[in-house]
Amino acid sequence: MRIEPIAQNKLLILYLLNSINIQLSELQILRVVTEKNWLNYFDMKECMFELVESRLVDQRETLGGTFFVISELGQNTLGYLKKELRSSIRKSIDEYCEKNRADLRLETELFADYIKIDENEYKVMLKVLENQIPVFELTLVTYSQSSAQEFIEKWKSVAPTIYKSTFFTLSE
16 A cells, blocks of 8 residues: 555654653654754644644643654554654664654653743742652752853753752651
């Protein structure tokens, strides 16, 4: 059976979501498929819209934003049509997922934002999430918007270390 290019693209996204086995944001999906030259922006957007509309992909609103996972219907559909996706693409997706799963998961498990509370005073909220439930929260006050933004950027790289260190220090 030969399937249309748009169906191939949808199948590629379903296979990616199934192989990665974690929820991904639209930006993460876009980064993966464009980085590997599997799809361009417009094809990915069209496919994501149609996959969500047809309930092959579930869209979840969380504290950290909107995320996507393959639905049970999507898994069943993939089971029937997986062989229509070239084995070289499947292998490439599997290798990418194995290599990058931990980093992608970490991106979805960190939350950082700030709000202005007074003139030159910003509340920075930093969180580590597990299954979209905060397991560690840190709130700081900074005195410039630029320092609030710097804290948010740095959080992405230091969060695991701070969380582990705090956990072990408190559990001693």
